Amino acid sequence: MAGRSYKTEAIVLRSFRLGEADRVLHLYTLDRGRVGAVAKGIRRTKSRFGARLEPLSHVQTILHQGRGELQTVTAVDLVRSHRxxxxxxxxxxxxxxxxxxxxxxxxxxxxxxxxxxxxxxxxxxxxxxxxxxxxxxxxxxxxxxxxxxxxxxxxxxxxxxxxxxxxxxxxxxxxxxxxxxxxxxxxxxxxxxxxxxxxxxxxxxxxxxxxxxxxxxxxxxxxxxxxxxxxxxxxxxxxxxxxxxxx
Ligand SMILES: [Zn+2]
Incomplete structure (x- = not known):
């Protein structure tokens, strides 16, 4: 992938369905403030993101910034689920x-x-x-x-x-x-x-x-x-x- 990846803590503010399996997330990140990102395949049962990207979730994530406005979530670890x-x-x-x-x-x-x-x-x-x-x-x-x-x-x-x-x-x-x-x-x-x-x-x-x-x-x-x-x-x-x- 062209572009750059970076690691940051983030909190999920909002999440929308996108197409069949994806979600668009509004994140508030420690490193860059407000960021829009897409989590691909998140709505599939075997998604590697699981239920870690719900609103209120506090995560450590790797985001990829390509040419588009939306960044791409490439990895997620929970810091706190806030269940x-x-x-x-x-x-x-x-x-x-x-x-x-x-x-x-x-x-x-x-x-x-x-x-x-x-x-x-x-x-x-x-x-x-x-x-x-x-x-x-x-x-x-x-x-x-x-x-x-x-x-x-x-x-x-x-x-x-x-x-x-x-x-x-x-x-x-x-x-x-x-x-x-x-x-x-x-x-x-x-x-x-x-x-x-x-x-x-x-x-x-x-x-x-x-x-x-x-x-x-x-x-x-x-x-x-x-x-x-x-x-x-x-x-x-x-x-x-x-x-x-x-x-
Ligand atoms: Zn007065």
């Missing part, structure tokens, strides 16, 4: 929110070691994360904390301590997507309303390690407020909505 997350519907729902956030926020073929590590950490924690059904996975503290950290890593840290419009000490009563932070009552005309507990919760989810997301005091109202800040950011700054968040 515990995949086989529980609630955890899977949380995982799919995280994968879709990665797909939308990190769509470039450009290595970002911190983003890769955050994703790997999120999935490791998800395997042992409590199932909070019947609550919606989109309101899960780990899902919210992971997305807030991705926004932070992509250069956006919501400012919560004082009013981002007029600089007053507050109290702050809302979040303005336009100014990217909290606002006081005077400046809250087109802001989302936030409760004091909601602001504290968002701040905790942002600043504490991902492993401690479940320990942040989070009422259902606070979780909804955190989610509204995240979705407002996606819509205002990214121009997109996550399908998994409206499920």
């Amino acid at each position: 515990a997350a995949r086989e529980d519907p609630y955890r899977l729902g949380v995982g799919l929110v995280g994968l879709e956030a990665m797909l939308r926020l990190y769509s470039e073929q450009e290595a970002n070691e911190r983003a890769f590590s955050a994703l790997a950490r999120f999935l490791d924690l998800l395997d042992d994360s409590p199932t909070r059904a019947p609550a919606r996975p989109s309101l899960d503290p780990l899902a919210l904390a992971f997305q807030l950290k991705l926004l932070w890593l992509s250069g956006y840290l919501p400012h919560l301590g004082s009013c981002t419009e007029c600089g007053s000490e507050g109290p702050v009563v809302g979040y303005s997507p336009r100014s990217g932070g909290a606002v006081c009552r005077t400046c809250a005309a087109d802001a989302l309303t936030l409760s004091p507990a909601g602001i504290t919760a968002i701040d905790g989810l942002l600043r504490r390690p991902l492993a401690e997301a479940g320990a942040v005091p989070l009422s259902e109202r606070s979780a909804r407020e955190a989610l509204s800040v995240i979705t407002a950011w996606y819509e205002f700054h990214g121009g997109f909505r996550l399908r998994t968040l409206s499920a």
Whole structure:
């Protein structure tokens, strides 16, 4: 084969059928960021890839870059299967929110070691994360904390301590997507309303390690407020909505 092969860790974000036996994979790789690749023959019973390339799978892989846009998977070893997350519907729902956030926020073929590590950490924690059904996975503290950290890593840290419009000490009563932070009552005309507990919760989810997301005091109202800040950011700054968040 003409072209070049390289070895990298990768996490499977999404997978589509292609023809009779193949799959197209959206991978987030440690070495090159977002990569599209084809796994040939993966849907045959005797495929050498087995079930190692499901969404959420963390693998060590060899990819071949030819002339086409899609790279080719030539070898795969599992690093972590994340079966515990995949086989529980609630955890899977949380995982799919995280994968879709990665797909939308990190769509470039450009290595970002911190983003890769955050994703790997999120999935490791998800395997042992409590199932909070019947609550919606989109309101899960780990899902919210992971997305807030991705926004932070992509250069956006919501400012919560004082009013981002007029600089007053507050109290702050809302979040303005336009100014990217909290606002006081005077400046809250087109802001989302936030409760004091909601602001504290968002701040905790942002600043504490991902492993401690479940320990942040989070009422259902606070979780909804955190989610509204995240979705407002996606819509205002990214121009997109996550399908998994409206499920
Ligand atoms: Zn103000």
